[in-house]
Amino acid sequence: MNRLGFVLLMWLGCISCIRENVGESIQYVQPGDRLPDFTVELSDGTILSRHSLVGKVSVLVFFHTECPDCQRELPVVQKLYEYYREDARVEIVCISREEAADEVAMYWRQHELTLPYSAQPDRNVYALFSEEGIPLVYISDADGIVRYLFTDDPIASYTDLYEAVSVLVEQDLPLPL
Structure with missing residues (x-):
């Protein structure tokens, strides 16, 4: 019975990341x-x-803690958060897709993550952005316009995220007098 439970758990973890490409059903908020x-x-x-x-x-990251791609992306986002933690011009937040608060909190503790998160027990917020696929990383400018979108194909590197955020931060600097 333990082997069956393990296989079922692994299967659920894998399918939590898979996109179901059915025609044009996947609608991302786009740059x-x-x-x-x-x-x-x-x-x-x-x-x-x-x-x-x-x-x-802003950097908004949609994730699920059982998703292998998300498990690889979250430490990258943590590193970005540590760099920008004290910069009031940048907000970095992770939003779970259909996952209980206690599960997310336990994952954060186990992996020593400190970046802000919102545990969502349903897909209501996620559905405003997309129908399928995680991780999703939306990087928006100071006007709330999405400028970059990173998906799981491939997941974003630290360099990808850092360069996207730094370009937008530089654009929002006041002009010298």
Whole structure:
């Protein structure tokens, strides 16, 4: 019975990342689109919304802790968060796709992640951005316009994310007098 349970658990982990390419059913918010209206509560009780991101470069990461690609992407995002942690011009947040808060909190503790997250027990927020596929990394400018989208094909490297964010941060610098 233990072997069957293990196989079932592994199978569920694998399918949590798979995209089901059925015709044109996958609709991502694309670069050039405005971030959709959303509101989430972060693990520290802070409320985050599209409106609270105005004026900041934002990195929104959709994930599930059992997804192997997400497991590889989250440490990369953690490194980016550590770099920009004190920079008020940048907001980096992870949003789970259909995963309980206690599961996400346990994963964060086990992997020593410190970046902000919002555990979502359903797909309501995720569905505003996409129908299928994780991880998804949306990087938006200070006006809330998505400028970069990274998916699981391939997952984003630290260099990819750093360069995207730094370009947008530089664009939002005030002009010298």
